[in-house]
Amino acid sequence: MKLAIFASGQGSNFSAIVKAIKDGKIKVGLVVLVCDKPEARVISRAKKAKTAVILVKREDFSGRAEFEAAIIQRLKSYKIGLICLAGFMRMLSPGFVRKYHNRIMNIHPSLLPAFKGSHAIKDALDAAVPFTGVTVHFVDEEMDHGPVILQQKVRITSKDTLASLEKRIHSVEHKLYPRAIRFFCEGKIKVRGRKVEISNP
Ligand code: GAR
DSSP states (O other), rough: OOOEEEEEEEEEHHHHHHHHHHHTTSSOOOOOOOOSSSHHHHHHHHHHTTTTEEEOOGGSSSSSSHHHHHHHHHHHGGSSSEEEEESSOOOHHHHHHHHHTTTTEEESSSSSTSSOOOTHHHHHHTOOSEEEEEEEOOOOOOOTTOOOEEEEEEETTTTOOHHHHHHHHHHHHHHHHHHHHHHEEEEEEEEEETEEEESOO
């Protein structure tokens, strides 16, 4: 199984997946990083991990269709079986999602459907809810939406700051994402409509 990671930011999830592969916890070949931000820290992490990088800047293309066509074209030779979005802050078009139907996962720092969007941790803190969490899900045409694979709760305490909550959420993410990838690679995930079934987790 060949894996591509799409990321635009720090890349801590990228590194957690690299480590899980190195430790033999997931049998997958991480063959390429797709990144849309030349300044993103994830690029240096990919170079360190000796992973190929496809850098595609949205502003170099006249529209989303051209941008995505360039990604698809450049991914072709890798024969990708799974795409993991790890802080890739762009919506993929319905056409792209259809092409990799139920083969694109996303990680999101909330218990979806609560707190969609790019400030989910701060939004949960501001809302003063007792729990937030992490969701790994298959990607569909809507933002932070699609069949849920795994979710884990994270408690919010009265002492939490954005930094402390972010830290706990990230450490949950770094375990949950490799776990979801492992289930996928082991063929344990079945999607029935909007429901995910995992056999012998
Ligand atoms: C992660 O917390 C991920 O859940 C979030 O971006 C962060 C990327 O961190 N994704 C979303 O908010 C998607 N809507 P990283 O670059 O350190 O892996």
